[in-house]
Amino acid sequence: RTNDPNNKVFSLRVVGLVVPRMVLIPDTTWEIREVQETGPSYTAGFLISPVLTDLGVEKLEYDESRMEVKMHPVDLDQISSMKGKSGVGFEVIVKQGMPVGSFSFPIRIHTNTQERQSDGQLGEKAIVNVTVAGRREGPIRMLGPAYLPESSTIALGSFSCTDGRSVKLTMLVRGAPEEGLQFSEVVSDPESLKVELIPEAKGAGNAKRYTLVVQAPPNGPRLTRRDENPAEIRIKTNHPEAPEMNLKVQFTAY
Template sequence: MKNLVFGMIAVAAAFGGAAYIFMGDDLLEDSSAAATETSEGDTSSTSASTETSPEDERPKPSEQGPWPKAIFDETEYSFGSMQVGTEKEHEFIIRNEGDAELKLQAGQPTCKCTAFELSDTVVGPGDQTKLLVRWIGKFKDQNFSHGGPVYTNDPANPEIRFSVGGLVDAAVDLLPEETWHMGGMSGETSLKTDGYIISRVFEDLKVDNIECDSPFIQTTVEKISSDELTEFKAVAGFKVLVTATSDLPPGLLETKLRFKLNRVEELVSVDLRASKPGPIRLLPMPGVTFSEASNGLMMGQFPASEGQKVSLLMLVNAEGMTEDLQLKTVDCNPSFASVSMEPMGSGSGETKRYKLTLEIPPGIPRTNRDASNPGRINIETNHPSGQSLQIRFAFKAF
């Protein structure tokens, strides 16, 4: 897959796992971003204290017995994977197979995101209790793992550490993530590329439908192989084959693919770009940074009080034209930008030369339009080919 990037606009940008685990009704913010933070606030007598538990307050075994015996089948639970923003829970069972009451106290959690809820703090001989853990994965985390200790009066197990761990991930990922670049069409041959929809959470993921605003884009979907699943560390995935048909109009196509998936309520979308050479070409004038592949223009930094002008060379194949080239409609965002055009000499043969000037007027507010939010210009001309022009531009007016 060709992965052309909006290079010049990206240059312009130069100027310019957490989760929640809660017990009962308590919700505590994860300290993954600041692991040294301690917990705040008190919980009930059966939940984990958010203050350090002094040793003299912990359950103590009898000096002469009889003693309890704490038995547990597991102290670590792997939940596999979960979607960001969803909730899971797990119960650990603690049994008393000793001859005296088993006393339990939840201790200091590993971080603010962790807490426990004990059903009972005193367990009689032959009885059992539950340690309930609930958690919400708030951010992506490939190695989510949190827990803490439970203190007992069992001399053989004075401290038992419990933890939960797994993968917290988005329901689906699109690869590439933001834009699928198809590149430029050569001649009358259709243009093809592919992208991927994968999930590390849902094995039953399905693609129900694909929408696209452009009639010149066709898509097909196929399941990816087991080797590709392993490569992506995914449990389900699809390859989306995208074709731009040969009758694509000349110029730059910018559209979106929207995916209806069975496991996601809202449509998942990705930008799609393709281009086809036409009779009108835009090229940089000396000293101007412009990408013909992406029609990206960098206007640089300038005082807002002074404004800025940048010009491009426009080469036009005028074969079949009975009148001079004209700009029929110009749509600028932001609206204070403007575009003008003037001839540059007579050119050679059927090729005509024009200077296309983009102006940011003086006196605008301070503005920063970078690669994440570029300005946009859409131009329709009277050329018989019907080719339209789209320009993205970045600038910083200070």
Template sequence: MNLRAVTALIALVIALAGTVWLGRGNGDIQPAAPVPKQTDPSDDRPKISPTGPYPKAVVDTPLYNFGSMAVGQSLSHNFILKNEGEVPLEVQKGATTCKCTLSEMKENMVAPGESIKIELTWTPKSPQQNFGQTATIYTNDPKNQELKLQIEGTANNLIAFTGDFEGSPHWSLPTMSTTDPVSFSGKIHTKYLDEFKILGIESSKPGLTSKFRPLTAEELKEADTKSGYTIEVTADPEQFPLGGFTERLTVKTDIPHDLSPPGTEEKHDHPEGHDHKHDHEHATPEGPRTFVIQVSGNHTGPIRIVPTYGVHWNPNTMILNLGEFPAKEGKTVTLSMFVEGTEHSLEIVDQEIAPDFLEFELKKDDKFESKTKQRYELKFAVPAEMSPVSFGRTNLAKVKLQTNHPNAKEIEFRVQFISL
């Protein structure tokens, strides 16, 4: 047998062996598992006819602008959806960011030539310069399988105030420099309610009083509003210590928290796993609304304080800022205080200093000559070799004095510093 024949025989044997091995292995291979059919979200939508005829979904104006709304106020708009096609139009509500209601119809069908109302309702929860909400309507119109209906507008606070800043009114009183009371008049009004009542006003301090009256027709026109009041706030200097202050007026009204008409509560289709506890935490409060007005002022009384060069003193808040300094070195500053309204020397009847390591000294300048004023030196000191400490805006150090001056019975200095 020649070499070529031997080679052919060996190749034939290898091929037969491979065939046998492959035949045995096929019995061990498991058939592939069938791939599950993926669910198409469009399976639940209205079906489009493959041949026609077709319906025709028509909404003349798919966008509506509410204009200006009040926070908490519910407004609704009806969109008219008409079927101008040859066969019934099937409609189905899809995703929505606001309350969407379809008018009643038989099996979600709109006959040719007929129409339905689609009501969108929105209740803004916070002021928004521009808001937009959308509802999607699915149909079996091949040219309008998804109709987008939109509402938009502007949301403002229900009540407006004089000195309003982002919904937090702040009124400033004139400086109290004598024993005469000082007053400020501000307005509270709304362009969304035909009327409302102020049930009462509470003050955080006895020396701060108020009275109110309805705005006149002329004042309402001038403010471009529907209803409102003028509130006059008066502060009695005898009830306030010297220095700056901020107090509160709480205005109680008959305005309900929920301005939505019955049956117009905002609703959403919540997905599975939605946190209903979160909804409960943001539920509308019960009872009528109250509003807080911050009232600030400065009582200088018969004293005037002048800092020495480089000393940071705020006369409106009576805060002395010592800045930052090494704890090992400490810090000492001196202020000049001029006092009027008494012939007697200013005496400290009682004092309260916190923290107790803060040093304070009041000394009369006997060389100062004036028929109406007296001059005193005020010295504030943080001793050297103290441990580093910080007294900032939220934990100011203070020196509170009780004096014999008839119009400056209480003087309070506040001190800010950081020792490193």
């Protein structure tokens, strides 16, 4: 409002676009769609900046026993097509022999640019976090209505913590050792989850058959472990091609 009798009221509209200093392509998870059994598996990604002309990487942190990460420059045409002014490309090489089931490994990218803080000021040099994720079936195939193969997840459903609940899954194991598949170590989160491996007399073709029992025992704690925070079971085995298994478990114990 003004004191101008001819223009007592006028409006202004401020239009703009808040552009992030750095953008990951793909987003924070780089997926390996096909895990190879006879060699390494690959995925790739980019870190670009729509505003900086000299974005660079000073250091990478990752598990070198699991994977190798190579950096390469990105040409201007490629950066322009992604609406960036500078950037770095990454090739991720995941080594053969990943755990059976779902896996995820972090990469910490230490950049040469300062991070923009909530008050608009520039702070410490920015660290960008990426997760490399995939799923390997390997020589162990799991079957059953409670098993979700696309995410290597066992669904226990909802149940009274007083009663507990257990499910049985069929495991078909190719190339099992002569003494049969054995679990040498089982680590569960939460610790209340239990597993039992039961050999079956009848196999399926060249595969040996087992029953895997996953149990939340009676009188356990009240817990909800769903998509955003599933329970985990990490298993070490005597199988030369599947020394590790990672399983997720979803349930609500009320």
